Amino acid sequence: MLSPRNNPDLLSLLAKSPAIDQTGSIERVARIQTRSLKGAAKLRGLRMALSMIDLTTLEGKDTPGKVRQLCFKAQHLHDQTSDLPKVAAVCVYPSMVGIAKKALGDSGIKVASVSTAFPSGQAPFSVKKDDTLFALENGADEIDMVISRGRFLAGDYQFVFDEIAAIKELCTSARLKVIFETGELDSLDQVRKISDLAIAAGADFIKTSTGKIQPAATFPVVLTMLGAIKDHFDKTGRMIGMKPAGGISSAKLALQHLLLVKEVLGEAWLTNEWYRFGASSLANDLLLQYQKHLTGKYQSAAYFSID
Amino acid sequence: MSNTTWNLDPSLESTALVQIKPQYELFIDGKWQAPLSKTYFDSINPADETHLAKIAWANQADVDLAVRAARTAYTNVWSQLSGAERGKYLFRIARLMQEKARELAVLETLDGGKPIREARDVDVPLACNHFFYYAGWADKLLEAFPGQNPVALGVAGQITPWNFPLLMLAWKIAPALACGNTVVLKPAETTSLTALKFAEICQEAGLPPGVVNIVTGYGDTGAALVAHPDLDKIAFTGSTAVGKQIQKACIGTTKKLTLELGGKSANIILEDAPIDQAVEGVINAIFFNQGHVCCAGSRLFVQESIATQVLDKLKFRLQSIYVGNPLDKNTDIGAINSKKQLQTIERYIQLGLEEGAEIYQPTCELPSAGYYCKPTLFTDVAQSARIAQEEIFGPVLTIQTFRTIEEVVQKANNTPYGLAAGIWTDKGARIFGVSQQLQAGVVWANTYNKFDPASPFGGYKESGFGREGGLHGLRAYLKFPN
Numbered sequence: 001m002l003s004p005r006n007n008p009d010l011l012s013l014l015a016k017s018p019a020i021d022q023t024g025s026i027e028r029v030a031r032i033q034t035r036s037l038k039g040a041a042k043l044r045g046l047r048m049a050l051s052m053i054d055l056t057t058l059e060g061k062d063t064p065g066k067v068r069q070l071c072f073k074a075q076h077l078h079d080q081t082s083d084l085p086k087v088a089a090v091c092v093y094p095s096m097v098g099i100a101k102k103a104l105g106d107s108g109i110k111v112a113s114v115s116t117a118f119p120s121g122q123a124p125f126s127v128k129k130d131d132t133l134f135a136l137e138n139g140a141d142e143i144d145m146v147i148s149r150g151r152f153l154a155g156d157y158q159f160v161f162d163e164i165a166a167i168k169e170l171c172t173s174a175r176l177k178v179i180f181e182t183g184e185l186d187s188l189d190q191v192r193k194i195s196d197l198a199i200a201a202g203a204d205f206i207k208t209s210t211g212k213i214q215p216a217a218t219f220p221v222v223l224t225m226l227g228a229i230k231d232h233f234d235k236t237g238r239m240i241g242m243k244p245a246g247g248i249s250s251a252k253l254a255l256q257h258l259l260l261v262k263e264v265l266g267e268a269w270l271t272n273e274w275y276r277f278g279a280s281s282l283a284n285d286l287l288l289q290y291q292k293h294l295t296g297k298y299q300s301a302a303y304f305s306i307d
Numbered sequence: 308m309s310n311t312t313w314n315l316d317p318s319l320e321s322t323a324l325v326q327i328k329p330q331y332e333l334f335i336d337g338k339w340q341a342p343l344s345k346t347y348f349d350s351i352n353p354a355d356e357t358h359l360a361k362i363a364w365a366n367q368a369d370v371d372l373a374v375r376a377a378r379t380a381y382t383n384v385w386s387q388l389s390g391a392e393r394g395k396y397l398f399r400i401a402r403l404m405q406e407k408a409r410e411l412a413v414l415e416t417l418d419g420g421k422p423i424r425e426a427r428d429v430d431v432p433l434a435c436n437h438f439f440y441y442a443g444w445a446d447k448l449l450e451a452f453p454g455q456n457p458v459a460l461g462v463a464g465q466i467t468p469w470n471f472p473l474l475m476l477a478w479k480i481a482p483a484l485a486c487g488n489t490v491v492l493k494p495a496e497t498t499s500l501t502a503l504k505f506a507e508i509c510q511e512a513g514l515p516p517g518v519v520n521i522v523t524g525y526g527d528t529g530a531a532l533v534a535h536p537d538l539d540k541i542a543f544t545g546s547t548a549v550g551k552q553i554q555k556a557c558i559g560t561t562k563k564l565t566l567e568l569g570g571k572s573a574n575i576i577l578e579d580a581p582i583d584q585a586v587e588g589v590i591n592a593i594f595f596n597q598g599h600v601c602c603a604g605s606r607l608f609v610q611e612s613i614a615t616q617v618l619d620k621l622k623f624r625l626q627s628i629y630v631g632n633p634l635d636k637n638t639d640i641g642a643i644n645s646k647k648q649l650q651t652i653e654r655y656i657q658l659g660l661e662e663g664a665e666i667y668q669p670t671c672e673l674p675s676a677g678y679y680c681k682p683t684l685f686t687d688v689a690q691s692a693r694i695a696q697e698e699i700f701g702p703v704l705t706i707q708t709f710r711t712i713e714e715v716v717q718k719a720n721n722t723p724y725g726l727a728a729g730i731w732t733d734k735g736a737r738i739f740g741v742s743q744q745l746q747a748g749v750v751w752a753n754t755y756n757k758f759d760p761a762s763p764f765g766g767y768k769e770s771g772f773g774r775e776g777g778l779h780g781l782r783a784y785l786k787f788p789n
Contacts, residue, residue, distance in 0.1 A: 019733035021753050024584025034424060036636040039316035048313075227583050234619065263627040267313055 005158040010197070014157060017196045018231075020188035020224050029219035032260050042255070046290045049254040049282070050077065051085035052272045054112055054243065056280045057092060058119075058211065067096045071103035073307040078287045080303075081294070087283065088272035089142060093118070094135035101139035112142035112177070116167060119181070119210035121146040125163065132170050143167065144177040144207060144243075144278075149184045152194060160194075161201045168202035177205035177243055177276075182221045183213040191221050195228035205241035211278060216246025222257065226264040239268065245278025251289040254282055315629075318636045320423045325413045327500065330361040333369055333523065334506035336376035337516025343368040348525070350499060353420035354633050354642040354677045362499050365522040370491070370531040373520040377462045377489040378537055380517025385489050386459060390446035397442030397484060399512040404435045407508065411501055415473055416633045418500040420642030420678070421596050423634050433758055434477035437776075440760035441481035444781055448486065451778055457785040459487030460563060461539035464532045466553075467502070468545045469495035469644050470599040470700075476502055478764075478775045479542050480519060486784035488540065491520045493532055495545075497645045499523045530556070538562055540784065544601070547698075547724075547769050565773025565783045567601065567765060569698040570726030572747065573719035574604035574755065577712070578612045580731035584753065586620045589704070592729055592755035594628065594682050597640055598702040599648070601770075602727035604755050606695055607706045608715045614708045618686060621706075625669040625682055632674060640702060643678040652680050652701030659685045659694040664705070690718055698724070712737075716744045725767025729755045748774075 037045055055074045057066060067090075074087045089110035090100050100111045113135035117123035123131075132143055145167050151159045168176050178198040182191050198206055206225055209216035222244045229240045242261070248254055254277060261269050269275050284304040292298050330347065332339040344366035350359045365373070385393070404411065411434075412426040421430070448457045463483045467475040472494055483490050494502035499521075506521045522528055526549070533541055533556045540563045543553050547568040557564050574592050576585045592604025609617045633641030643649040660666060664685040673679040680702055688695050688705040695705045709715040719728060728747040730738055742750040748766045751757060758764070763779035765771060773783050 018583070019579065019581040021581035021584040021733075024581060024587060024753065027754075028584070028587050034428070034636070035315070036318035037315060038318045041314060041316045044313060262313060270313060 005156065007158055010157055010161055010200075013200055014193055014197060017189075017193045020192050020227070022188050022220065025188060025220040025223050029223055029260065032263060033219070033256050035256070035259050037255050037259065043290070043293050045255045045258055046251060046286050046293065047085050048258060048270060049251065049277065050286050050290075051088060052276050053087040053283055054089045054091040054245075054276045054278050055087045055283060056090075056211070056245075056278055058114060062093060062096055064096070064099045067092055067099045068103045069307050071100055073305060074104065074109050075107045077283060078304060081287070081291065084290075088276055091144065091278065094131055094138070094140070097135050097138035097140045110141040111139060112144055113140035114144045114146070114210075116145040116163075118144070118146050118179075119212045121148050122150070125166070128163070128167070129170065132167055136170065136174055140174055142175045142177060143171050144179055146179045146181060146210060147194065147198070149181055153186070157197060161197055164198055164201035164203060175204040175241075176202065177207045177241070178203040179207045179210055179245075181210055181213055182208050183215050188220060188224045191224045192228055195225050199228060199232050199240050203240065205243050205276070207243040207245055207278065209246035209278075211246040214247070217244030217248055219256070219260065223260060223264065226261065230265055239274055241274045241276065242269065243276040243278055248277055248279055249281045249285065251282075251285045254286065315637050317632070319632070320413055320416070320634045320636055322413055322417065322634070324410050325417065327360050327414070327417075331363060331499070331503050331523065333363045333365055333373065334503065334519075334521040335369070335373045336380075336520065337510065337514070340372070342366070343372070348496065350418060350497070352417050353497070353644055354417075355674070356676050359418060360500065362503075362523045365524040365528045365531070367531040370522055370528065370535060373491045373522045374462060374464070374535050374537050376517035377491050377520050380515055381462055381489040384515045385518050386487055390448060390487070393484060393487060394442045394445035396512060396514050397438050397445060397481065400508055400514070401435050401438035401442055403508045403512055404431070404438060407504075408432070408435065411473060411504060413634070414504055415501050416641070419469060419472060419498045420633050420644050422638040422641040423636060424638065425596060430471055430474045433760070434474045437474075437477040437481045437760045441485040441780075445485040448781065448785070451781055452785070452787065455787045456789055457486070457781075458788055460784055460786055461488060462537065463488045463490045463540040463542060463784065464535065464538045465490055465492040466529045466532065466541075466543045466545065467492065467494050469498040470596060470601070472498040473501040473505065475544050476505060478544075478780075482775070482780045483542075483784045484518065486781055488784050489518045491522060491532060493522050493524065493529050496523070496525045533557070536560075540564070542773075542783065543567070550771060563783070565765075565775070566771035567773070567775060568769060568771040569700075570601050570603070570724045570766065570770050571606055571696065571698050571722050572602050572604050572724070572727040572729070573606045573608055573745070574729040575608045575715050575719060575731065575741065576610060576613070576617060577730070577732040577737060578610040579733045581733060581753070582613065582617065582620065585731035586617060586624055588729065588731060588753070588755045589621065590624055590628070593704040594640055594702050595756050597643055597680070599644055599700055600756065602749065602756070604727070604729050605699065605704060606719070607704055608709050608718065609706065611708045611710055618706065621684060622667055625667070625684070628669065628671070628682055630671050630673060630679060630681060640682060643680050643701065646678055648700065649678040649680060652699060652703060655694055655697070655699045655701070655703060656683055659688075659692070659703070659705075662692045662694060664688045664692060664694065690721060696722065712741060716741060720744075720746045723769040726770035727751070
């Protein structure tokens with residue numbers, strides 16, 4: 001039963017979400033995964049992927065020391081290699097935003113903060129609001145909020161919509177990424193529905209997962225979200241960003257994701273303004289492959305710093 | 308990030324492990340025999356028009372030798388073996404084909420122009436699976452037809468087309484041998500090489516001489532085969548025009564006949580369909596193998612309420628299709644099989660323009676040498692337009708709109724053909740409701756061009772008769788005396 005709070009306009013919006021066929025989605029993705037990326041195009045893909053990383057630490061045991069080290073890594077991915085791009089952002093808990101902001105200084109690297117009682121979202125709105133305001137006051141450039149999955153699955157779409165819209169209102173200059181935690185949603189149809197809902201509620205980016213739940217950024221889920229972004233763009237001309245997060249730990253996967261973006265959305269999305277990878281260990285594999293490309297040899301993983 | 312396009316670098320499959328002989332003879336009675344005709348024809352690579360090999364051109368006398376070898380092998384050897392023994396040979400052939408999968412795939416691509424991705428991921432694995440599948444039936448024919456006393460026919464003459472050379476060979480030879488028949492196979496003149504490679508595999512598998520014979524040549528070779536009096540069966544896959552000639556030639560003889568002919572298959576998108584997946588399905592349905600597919604979904608019917616959206620999405624999707632060198636692992640649409648076929652397709656495209664349909668082709672560059680055709684959409688097509696009625700056998704899709712299910716069923720069936728159809732809808736009940744009304748041998752729901760050895764394939768009306776694949780495919784190579 002749908003919650004009586006659902007506004008008719010919202011219901012009619014969601015009624016327009018197209019059905020998603022899972023088998024067809026898997027096949028579409030499989031096609032992309034057999035693409036062969038070589039030579040200069042691969043190098044360019046690796047550089048792109050590096051520049052799109054939201055270098056992430058989201059642990060209960062995070063400390064200022066840990067965050068400062070991560071911020072150094074963000075600015076110095078591998079100084080032995082010249083002319084490397086910097087990552088897009090560092091993503092931390094609200095309590096660490098101030099530390100990260102200071103550590104990153106004027107590097108141009110953004111500070112993204114998870115918020116709204118990440119990762120579960122199980123808190124009163126007042127807490128979520130304070131959580132977000134705290135991150136913003138400490139200088140967060142981007143807010144990665146989680147949706148209330150329980151409410152969404154219970155059909156209380158209006159609640160989820162209002163929550164996103166309210167947080168968006170707080171983000172006057174910050175960009176808002178909305179995390180769906182697709183591993184807790186039931187089907188690709190649901191993924192499409194929440195994508196349409198979040199975009200309508202004001203999301204600047206839509207993001208698959210918190211990284212705390214498996215499965216996370218699977219290809220069919222990402223494809224479904226890209227489809228929503230494409231349809232929204234075709235209808236309104238407004239671009240929405242995409243951030244897969246969780247489980248993308250190899251260069252190969254990252255490059256396949258970029259090829260998916262290229263074919264489904266087009267190349268306009270292939271910049272860190274519109275596309276991010278939420279990842280903690282992806283950078284080192286990208287660097288390893290980058291070095292392989294430059295030198296023709298695989299280096300020991302010990303040559304790349306673990307932060 | 309720079310604004311220039313992120314183009315993929317060439318990623319060519321190596322041809323190093325493929326050895327093409329300068330000249331191929333006929334494979335008769337387990338040996339390579341120079342043609343009595345003393346003539347040869349050239350096989351070229353349609354991707355760049357380079358010469359690949361000289362191939363023997365069998366005449367009547369050569370065909371006669373081949374049929375005699377097959378008859379002798381049938382009488383003396385193959386019909387004396389138990390089903391289990393025949394099965395062993397088929398399993399051995401299947402395994403050898405798997406071992407040589409990469410080589411076969413590259414050869415298929417070089418000879419026929421199809422993308423290596425398809426040869427590698429579709430043609431060759433499916434061909435192997437057909438041998439595995441029918442190998443399993445060889446000793447179970449009594450169980451397949453309980454109480455019906457199935458008996459082999461004898462010698463089968465088989466003629467295969469150029470669009471899926473090895474796969475169609477497998478569809479024909481695997482069930483024939485499993486049922487206890489011997490065969491004389493004539494591959495299409497533009498794509499003989501994988502059949503000749505298959506002959507080498509038969510030798511390597513120790514298949515008794517004469518059980519499989521390969522006679523290469525043009526249509527006259529095929530005609531000689533069809534006319535041969537000592538055949539018990541003709542199996543043909545190809546055009547409806549040639550199929551009709553073959554049927555006439557078989558009148559008054561005891562030859563059993565199966566024909567798998569042309570098509571103009573309808574792909575129907577209803578307004579509640581999963582649109583993105585339907586669009587992808589339409590792309591696969593018509594552009595798979597350059598549209599050289601007898602069951603290609605060459606007529607698209609879209610419900611009017613979603614027609615604009617579907618068309619926009621199709622056009623956008625076409626921009627990310629890679630057309631070019633079939634050996635490139637990223638190529639989606641390779642080379643048209645022959646110059647003659649390219650001319651046919653171009654003639655139909657011209658006809659579509661003359662008929663007033665609106666054309667759309669993506670902005671992609673085609674290689675300077677070789678035979679290539681851009682993927683092509685025609686909109687504003689009427690049911691009475693020739694491009695919507697005749698089989699083009701190329702990457703050309705006609706798009707029509709409809710209002711009601713009744714209307715689309717009528718239009719979909721309004722064709723002399725009846726090979727396949729596709730239906731796209733999110734409603735399970737509609738799948739059954741519509742597909743039961745479609746006159747087509749295969750109806751795919753929310754997918755297209757799916758093949759499995761266990762699933763029979765064949766047509767209605769002028770798309771032919773008889774079934775290949777599955778249990779039904781055995782029936783085409785057996786008689787039931789009581």
